Amino acid sequence: MINWLKYKYIYFSISLLVLSLSIFGLLRWGLKLGVDFTGGVMAEYKLVKNAPTEAITSQIEKELGVNVSSISQVGSDDVYLFRLSNINESQKEKLNKILKDATNGKVEELRFESVGPSVGPELVKKTVYAVLISSFFILLMVARQFSSFKFGVSAILAMFHDTFILIGSFAWFGHFFSAEVDFLFVTALLTTLSFSVHDTIVVYDRIRELQKKEGGEITSLANRALSETMVRSLNNSFTIIFMLLAMILLGGSTVKWFAAALLVGTISGTYSSPFVAVPLLVVWNSVEEKMRLRRLSR
């Protein structure tokens, strides 16, 4: 049997490293917020190949008097994604005219989203509520399931570990690939919460089963449980990763980053169950044991 827990400080170091990278990314660049949060316009147009985006940008800024944050190519080479501040109906008509003139009338509006400034703060609040409610229920469930505070807290800590890494990764993706945080990112975040706990529960279940059946010292029990569940944990993640990879590579621009967020969540969730949640539990136990011994020897 592999002595997984012998290397627990290596696992903690890896987690610490990734967590510090997340903190670094968040402090250095922050998250790139999409129109769902900031308000504004996001529109996708099918124009012509090599459309004169710079000329279009300056023309929009001059004639509409609004700020153009970016015009970028997405998917095929004649589809462009526009990001600007909010515009009204008559400004939109002007925008259509500018695009028509620039492309000899070959404009097709694929998608047009305009979000008012009051929507963003609301979304943030709703997200916080959703995260709080989900974590509360999950905590309740884990605590009830294992009727142990230690199990519950360790599982929740691993869950926050994953959530934090996912958020941090989007600071990096935002900086290097201009990935935005939107509605769907929030959904992916909440799904990650459940993913993370899903895996942890399977390992914990096994530790508990061994404890009941054979008893003994927690480190060796945890080692056995890890060996027995490792393949299952990896295999299950593989099947999920296959589906997500297919979505990232083949899906449209709308779901691409959503699937990427789920992928980060899945990988981190798979890692954190055996390498964060279980070592935490074991370390907690041994610290408790040492304290007890010290108290006894006094």
Add this chain to the structure above:
Amino acid sequence: MWNNGYMKSPLFKVIVIFLVTLICLYISLPAKLPVRFKVGRYSFEKTLERGNIDLKLGRFSFKRSLDLVLGLDLAGGSHLVFEADLSKIPEGEKATALSSLKEVIERRVNLFGVSEPNVQTSLFEGKSRIIVELPGVSDPKEATALIGQTAQLVFAEVKEIKEGEKKTNELPFTFSGLTGADLKKASVVFDNTTGKPSVSLEFTPEGAKKFETLTERNVNKVLPIFLDNEIVSAPLVKEKISGGRAQITGDFTLDQAKKMAIELNAGALPVPVKLVEQRTVGATLGGESIQRSIRAGLIGLFMVVLFMVLSYGFLGLVASIALFVFAAISLALYKLIPVVLTLPGIAGFLLSVGMAVDSNILIFERFKEERPRRPLREALEVSFGRAWDSIRDANIATLTTAFVLANPFDWGFLHTSGPVRGFAITLALGVGLSMFTGIVVSRNLLRVLVREKNKND
């Protein structure tokens, strides 16, 4: 009962599962499926047509179209969110004002001629929103203008300006008590003399009386008609008009006249509204998204099946059959419930396909451990029994989160947006269903198949 033992036999269950799968497969077929193939010189060409459900049993009737209900992001359409300004409405009457606002907007949208529109209200921290979804409307300019118009119709009287009186800053009108509320019906007609489109008004009996006294008082005077504080028409009254009919003439285009008639028929908005969010997806992008999702799904599915067969051999094959049953039942459920399928919804489904084999993996890994200790069939049964606890516990977490995301009770403090909900619903359905297919389907399949194998041993 002899019947009981018979029903409990795994073979019987497998046959039932097979039949259910067949029915689900039929349901999940597209409405028309062209079948074409060639064998040597013979070519076969036929279009299979799938009917819809139309059951009648005495008084009970059940009708359901078996086409997938696609959300706006896939079928194309507009999602509009209006914020209602309830600041002038007293606290106790806000809820009524909002629901009557919703009714008026619903009537307008219906009169506008959009198929299957959806109008919802949402309340969050004192902000009242009306969400309007218009499938197939890719240019919502007209719709937005139509919905957003307050359409407050008022007849006014011109004030007498006596000689010697100086011009004052006061409006030279007084508003009469005759308003849009006194209307019975408005319709577009063409003016007899000019041939121009105009709007004919028909008053309620009470309105007719008001109109009669109003015209009597104002013979040989102008009677301005206001719509949202703008004069749309100012006809000269020649004589007292009884009978409760009037006509608004002016320099209208046919579209303008139609729009006005719709607004007047639907009634005035009780409070002003403002457009705060607008999302429009063209039909091309939606169609492309579907194509891409199907391709991604098929390739992902193929990878999963390949992986399962390579890792678990025969057992993996059984799991793949269970996965196939899972996919067929899922699609059929989407059509029967029906679930409005959105792009994130498809993502939720694909994700659940990846997760659906989890229960099988758990069981098979357990089986590897139990196999050396017990005979084959017993090892299988024990693995299924032991793994169930983990599967149930693990899936409850996902179902909890999906519940919060789907927000089935429309709690104002949580998301009510379509995309998030679509994802949560398909994910929850998938996770729930996978517990059934991963355990019941593969267990019974294995019971039947493994027994056969044993005989051959």
